[in-house]
Each structure stands twice: as structure tokens, then as C-alpha cells.
Amino acid sequence: MAGPVLVSPMAFWMVAFFLVPLLLIVLYSFGTQHTYQSTPSLGFKLDAYRRIFTESEYRHAFVLTAQMVVANTVGCLLIGFPLAYFISLKSGKRKTLFVLLVMMPFWTSFLIRTFAWKIILDDGGLLNNWLVDLHMRTRGNPIHLMYTNKAVYAGLIYDYLPFMVLPLFVSIEKIHRSLFEASKDLGAGKWTTFRRVTLPLSLPGIFAGSLLVAIPTTGEFVIPVILGGGKVVVWGWLIEEAFHAGHNWVLGAALSNVLLVFMVIVIALYARAMTSEEAYA
Amino acid sequence: MSEPMTMDIQGGARRERVRFSLWDKIMQFSDVGILAWSVIVYIFLYLPIFVLILFSFTKDPLGLTFHPFTLKWYTSSDPNALGVIHDSGLLHALQQSLEVAIVSTAIAIVIGLSGSFALERFRFHTRGLWDGLNYTKMVIAEVIAGVSTLLFFVQAADWVQNSTGYNLLAFMRPGMGAVLIAHVAWNIPFIVVILRARLKGFDRAIEEAGADLGARPATVFLKVTLPAIAPGILAAALLSFTLSFDDFVTTFFVNGTTVTTLPLLIWSMVKRNVGPEINAISTFMMAFSMGIIVFLELKARISEDLV
Structure with missing residues (x-):
């Protein structure tokens, strides 16, 4: 009973304040x-869905969001894998320090960290000023x-990089070091060892990391708003607008x-890929 | 590079030829490449943070070029551009942020501790469900959690008011109560992950020793179990505090008109595009979060529980 x-x-808390x-x-x-009333009356109307599936604004936002999910996941994986590999296998005694260095930014507000990019990327910002100083660009002609x-x-x-690097690190860390030696002793070169040993055995980390990046990215709206201005309209932003600006809760709920x-x-696809991978292994 | 391009390997009865491919040759230099790559990624991770801090000391009112060196964004008492330390709106936001983070962490840690004990120590048939619910909450897009919580809170409060005639669930209407409830739900899964890991690595023999020596279960829990997992609790509380303190999306939907936490204040400033003042506030907020972490790391070595 305990x-x-x-x-x-x-x-109770998770059911009442999350599931319900x-x-x-x-x-x-x-x-x-209804106008002038926030809570809608219930029924079975498909108006909101009809609007979402017919108006081009929503189609554009959907395509853009899907692109962002893919780009973010693949980008984090490509950038993060060598780093996780380095921390786990090449960083020597200071492993904990290197892991902490990846986690530290996570301890500061992502709103702030996102905003910081504006100082770097702005037309009159750091990057463009450097390019001018290096005579690679003239002042009136910045990179937008x-x-x-x-x-x-x-x-x-x-x-999102830390969400990818940490699971990757954990799965590479779990690979028994003798496997690398065995591979080498059997005459495999570095690439072959990577392709036949390291990569297959870090697949759980790749899956976990991809999921941790891909799923939250689907609803991301803060980063597109801060760095994209009003020009990059993603799905999450449409939801936000339906509630805050449009006061249309039905539309927001449908979105x-x-x-x-x-x-x-996305989760089902991952789960399927994962099980077929296990079956293959 | 004295290794031959091809070599024969004696593998029991089987003879196999292993060939070094072009990629293998390229990968001879991989260590250097990986090191260089990692250095670049670390710079990528920290450059924006350093730039932000640096640019909180610039004289440029647009905050885009670096003209050293002024403290006016921190200390100015000019009413048109109040420095961080004189800005009463900012201090109020800080106060509300702390209130939200501390109260929600305190509630969530008790609920999370009891939950992790149940999930880690007992076998019962709804176990998988609660586990699944926690993981779903952790990965689901925060905007959905925020939106659905807002809808539910208003609907529940309306429904109770209409059916009983009393506004019994007033605390659930957008405002501090709603923010706290939503933050507790947001923090619980993270706390449970950390505490369960701690409980897994826990040697139960010391609990049995306590019981054998005649301690009652409650005494064993208070005198043996709790002290043993205390660092884990501290780490979990810290993570929860930071998540709450930095949270924007969840708060953004249920804050109503009465709650403005620091992230919400920064959001409104970012949208209004005010210059180095945001950099100063951001630096202040980061220093605050980092200060707590460094302090606790030095005092209690919390990193062992987090990594």
C-alpha cells in the first residue's frame, strides 16, 4: 500500500495540472x-481546424516549423557529436570540468542567452564590425x-546543444574501452572503428538527444521572435498570438x-526507428 | 604512419583481409580535428555570454558597439534611464521571481521526494503511468503545457463559481497562485529524475542496520535515509529553483496582470528594444543564478549529483 x-x-498534481x-x-x-468572453462554449465544430488546414498562413508556419525541427536536430547532432566524443574519450582527467562547461549555460536564462546573439548578429553588431575592421566588408554594406x-x-x-551533447556523452561513456582495443587489434583503422563500434553503440544517445531537441523545438516561439523579429512566424508563435492577441481560445487549442x-x-517515428535498430543489432 | 596499407589477420581458422580505407588515413589526424572542433564549440557556447556581459559596460546607447567603459547602466540615477540598482520595477520583478522560485521549489521537492520514493522502492501497477507522465511533461513543448494550464485554470474557476455561486478557485485565475501551481508541475519531473538516480545508488544495508538496531521506520528515514540523500535533494532543489527562476514560457501564459518575473520583464524590454540596459539586467540575473550555483558547489559539491 505504501x-x-x-x-x-x-x-494528483500531474493529473490535475498537466494531464487534465x-x-x-x-x-x-x-x-x-464568443466575442468578449474568454472561455468558449463546448460542442463539436470543426471551424478552427478548417481554418488551419485551408489558410496559407498556417501552411507556411507549419513548413517553417518542420524545417526548424530538422535543422536544429541535425545541427545539434553534427556539432555536438565530436564534442561528446572529445569529452568522453580525449579529455583525460578533466572530464567532469568539460561536462560542467557544457551544462553551465543551461543554468542561465535561455531568454538572455538568445538575446545575446542580437549583439553579435545585428547589422551594426559585433560580427559586422569585425568584418569591417578586417576589410572584408564595407560599413554601409553589412551582412543581414x-x-x-x-x-x-x-x-x-x-x-539546444546541451540537450544533445549530454545524452551523447553518456552513451559514448558507456562503451567499454576494451572494444576500441579489440577493434584496433583486429586491424581496424580509426574510421572503421568509428563506423563499426563507436557509432552503432552510441545510437541510444543519438536517439535520446534527437528526441530531447526535436520535441521541444516543435513549439519553440521565443527564439524565432527574438532573433527573427516578426518575419519568422512559427507554429508556437501562432498559438501564443491566438491567446494573447487574438483572444481566440478555440483556435489556440486547435493549433x-x-x-x-x-x-x-515524431515520437512514434523515433520509437519505430529505435526498435528496428535494436532488432537489427 | 608505419602501418601497412593492408594486413592479414589470423582469426582462428579464418583468414581475413582488412583494408585501411582513405577515411582511415584521414582519421589519423582526427584527434587534432576533434580537439580543434571542441575548442570552437566551447567558444560558441560562451561567446554570447561574454559579449553580453562586456556590452553591459559600453557607452554606446544602442548597445551595439563597444566603447569602454561605463557603469551607468548599473548605477545611473537619471530618471530617464535608471540603472539596475535604482530601478524599482526591476527589484519588484526580482522579488516576484524569487518568491515563485522558492515557493514552487519547496512544494515540488516534498511532492517529488515522496514520488521518487514510491517509484524507486515500491512495485505497483500504476507505476509506469506516473513515470510516463513525468517524461512526457519534461519533453513536451512548453507552450502546450502553458496554454493548456491557462485554459484549465480559467475553466475550472469559472465552473466552480457558476455552479456554487462562490469564487472558490479564485487562486487559480491567472496570477501568483496559478503561476505557483504551474511551476510546481513544471519542476516535479526534473526533481524526480535527480532523486531517483540518487536513491538507485543508495546502499540499503545502512537502512537495514538502522532497523536491526531497533529504530522505527520513521526514525530510519529521518536519521539514515534523509541525511544520505541530502546532497541529491539539494541538487534537485537547485535545479528546480533555477528552472523556475529562469522560466519564461509557463509564466508567460498564467501570469495575468499581477505577476511580472524577471524573464517577463526582460521579454518586454527585448520587444521594446532598449539598449545596454537589458545587458546590464541580464548580467545581473546571470550573476545571481551563477552565484547561487557556485556557492552551493563550493559548500556541498552538488555537481556530483547533476552530472
């Missing part, structure tokens, strides 16, 4: 919004990075629901 009793406060609200948005998305997709990608990868389904599909 187990259920001890778990009950947590179970989640189910409520499903219900709300089929409701009707701020308020473009490129700035948003930089910010996304920057903010959230589509995102939820999208997330479930």
Missing part, C-alpha cells in the same frame, strides 16, 4: 468562441543575419492540438 500512498501527491488540461484543449478545439532564418537557426542550435499530434508522430 507505494500508491507515497505517489499520490505527485499523481491537456485533455481539455482537445475538447476546447471543437468548441465555439539578424531577423532572418539564419539567426534563428544559430539561436536554436545554441540553446496546440495539431502540434500535439505532430509531436506524437
Whole structure:
């Protein structure tokens, strides 16, 4: 009996303030919004979904969001893997320090860390000033990075990198060191060892890291707003606007629901890839 | 590079030829490449933070070029551009941030401790469900959690008011109460992850020793278990505090008109595009978070529980 009793406060909190609200948005998305009233009346109307699936604004936002999810996940993986490899296998006695160095930025507000990129990427910012100083660019002719997709990608990868590096590090760390020696003794070169030993055995980390990056990115709106200005309209921002600016809770709920389904599909795809990978191994 | 391009390997009865590919040759230099890459990534991770701190001391009112060196963004008492230490709005935001972070951490740590004990020490059939719910909460896009919490809070409060005639759930309407409830839900899963790891590595023999020596279960818990996992609790509380203190998205949806935490204040400033003042506030906020972490690391070595 002790187990259920001890778990009950947590179970109550997570059900009442996470699961039930989640189910409520499903219900709300089929409701009707009345003017001058925040809570909609319930029913079974598909108006909000019809709007989402027909208007081009939503299609653009969806495509853009999907691109960001892919770019962020792949970017973090490509940038993070060598780093995780270095920390686990090449950093010697200072391993803990190097891991902490990856985690430290996570302890500061991501809002602030994102905003900091503006100082670097702005038309009159640090990067453009350097380029002028190096005579690679003239002052009136800066590289436009701020308020473009490129700035948003930089910010996304920057903010999500630790979520990728830590699982990668853990899975590389788990590989028994004798396997590398065995591979070498059997005559495999470094690339072969990497391809046949390191990479397959770090797959759990790759999956976990990709999931930790991809899923939250689907709803990300703070980074696109700060670094993309009003020009980079992502799905998460449409949700925010439906609530704060539009006062259209039904639309917001429907938008959230589509995102939820999208997330479930991403998770299912990962889970499937993972099981087939296990079967292969 | 004295290794031959091809070599024969005696593998029991089997003879196999292993060939070194072009990639193998390139990878001879991989250590240097990986080291260089890692240095670049670390610079990438820290450059924006250093730039931000540096640019809180610039004289440029746009905050984009570095003209050293002024403290006016911190100390100015000019009413048009109040420095950080004189800005009452900022201090109020700091106060509310601390309130949210401390109260929600205190509640979440008790609930999380009891939950992690249940999940780690007992076998019961809903166990997987609570585990799954926690992990879902951790990875799900925060905007969905924020939006759904707002909807639910307002709906529940309305429903109770309409059906009973009394505004019994007033504390759930957007404002401090709602923010606290949402933050507790946001913190619990992270606390549980850390505490469960701590409990897993826990040698239960010392608990049994306590019981054998005649201590009652409550005494064993208070005198043996709790002290043993105290560093884990501290680490979990710290993570929870920081998550709450820095949280923007969850607060953004349920804050109503009465709550403005530091991240919300910074958000509104970022959107208004005010110059180095944000850099100064951000530096101040980072120094605050970092100060707590460094202090606790020196005092209690919390990193062992976090890495």
C-alpha cells in the first residue's frame, strides 16, 4: 500500500495540472468562441481546424516549423557529436570540468542567452564590425543575419546543444574501452572503428538527444521572435498570438492540438526507428 | 604512419583481409580535428555570454558597439534611464521571481521526494503511468503545457463559481497562485529524475542496520535515509529553483496582470528594444543564478549529483 500512498501527491498534481488540461484543449478545439468572453462554449465544430488546414498562413508556419525541427536536430547532432566524443574519450582527467562547461549555460536564462546573439548578429553588431575592421566588408554594406532564418537557426542550435551533447556523452561513456582495443587489434583503422563500434553503440544517445531537441523545438516561439523579429512566424508563435492577441481560445487549442499530434508522430517515428535498430543489432 | 596499407589477420581458422580505407588515413589526424572542433564549440557556447556581459559596460546607447567603459547602466540615477540598482520595477520583478522560485521549489521537492520514493522502492501497477507522465511533461513543448494550464485554470474557476455561486478557485485565475501551481508541475519531473538516480545508488544495508538496531521506520528515514540523500535533494532543489527562476514560457501564459518575473520583464524590454540596459539586467540575473550555483558547489559539491 505504501507505494500508491507515497505517489499520490505527485499523481494528483500531474493529473490535475498537466494531464487534465491537456485533455481539455482537445475538447476546447471543437468548441465555439464568443466575442468578449474568454472561455468558449463546448460542442463539436470543426471551424478552427478548417481554418488551419485551408489558410496559407498556417501552411507556411507549419513548413517553417518542420524545417526548424530538422535543422536544429541535425545541427545539434553534427556539432555536438565530436564534442561528446572529445569529452568522453580525449579529455583525460578533466572530464567532469568539460561536462560542467557544457551544462553551465543551461543554468542561465535561455531568454538572455538568445538575446545575446542580437549583439553579435545585428547589422551594426559585433560580427559586422569585425568584418569591417578586417576589410572584408564595407560599413554601409553589412551582412543581414539578424531577423532572418539564419539567426534563428544559430539561436536554436545554441540553446539546444546541451540537450544533445549530454545524452551523447553518456552513451559514448558507456562503451567499454576494451572494444576500441579489440577493434584496433583486429586491424581496424580509426574510421572503421568509428563506423563499426563507436557509432552503432552510441545510437541510444543519438536517439535520446534527437528526441530531447526535436520535441521541444516543435513549439519553440521565443527564439524565432527574438532573433527573427516578426518575419519568422512559427507554429508556437501562432498559438501564443491566438491567446494573447487574438483572444481566440478555440483556435489556440486547435493549433496546440495539431502540434500535439505532430509531436506524437515524431515520437512514434523515433520509437519505430529505435526498435528496428535494436532488432537489427 | 608505419602501418601497412593492408594486413592479414589470423582469426582462428579464418583468414581475413582488412583494408585501411582513405577515411582511415584521414582519421589519423582526427584527434587534432576533434580537439580543434571542441575548442570552437566551447567558444560558441560562451561567446554570447561574454559579449553580453562586456556590452553591459559600453557607452554606446544602442548597445551595439563597444566603447569602454561605463557603469551607468548599473548605477545611473537619471530618471530617464535608471540603472539596475535604482530601478524599482526591476527589484519588484526580482522579488516576484524569487518568491515563485522558492515557493514552487519547496512544494515540488516534498511532492517529488515522496514520488521518487514510491517509484524507486515500491512495485505497483500504476507505476509506469506516473513515470510516463513525468517524461512526457519534461519533453513536451512548453507552450502546450502553458496554454493548456491557462485554459484549465480559467475553466475550472469559472465552473466552480457558476455552479456554487462562490469564487472558490479564485487562486487559480491567472496570477501568483496559478503561476505557483504551474511551476510546481513544471519542476516535479526534473526533481524526480535527480532523486531517483540518487536513491538507485543508495546502499540499503545502512537502512537495514538502522532497523536491526531497533529504530522505527520513521526514525530510519529521518536519521539514515534523509541525511544520505541530502546532497541529491539539494541538487534537485537547485535545479528546480533555477528552472523556475529562469522560466519564461509557463509564466508567460498564467501570469495575468499581477505577476511580472524577471524573464517577463526582460521579454518586454527585448520587444521594446532598449539598449545596454537589458545587458546590464541580464548580467545581473546571470550573476545571481551563477552565484547561487557556485556557492552551493563550493559548500556541498552538488555537481556530483547533476552530472
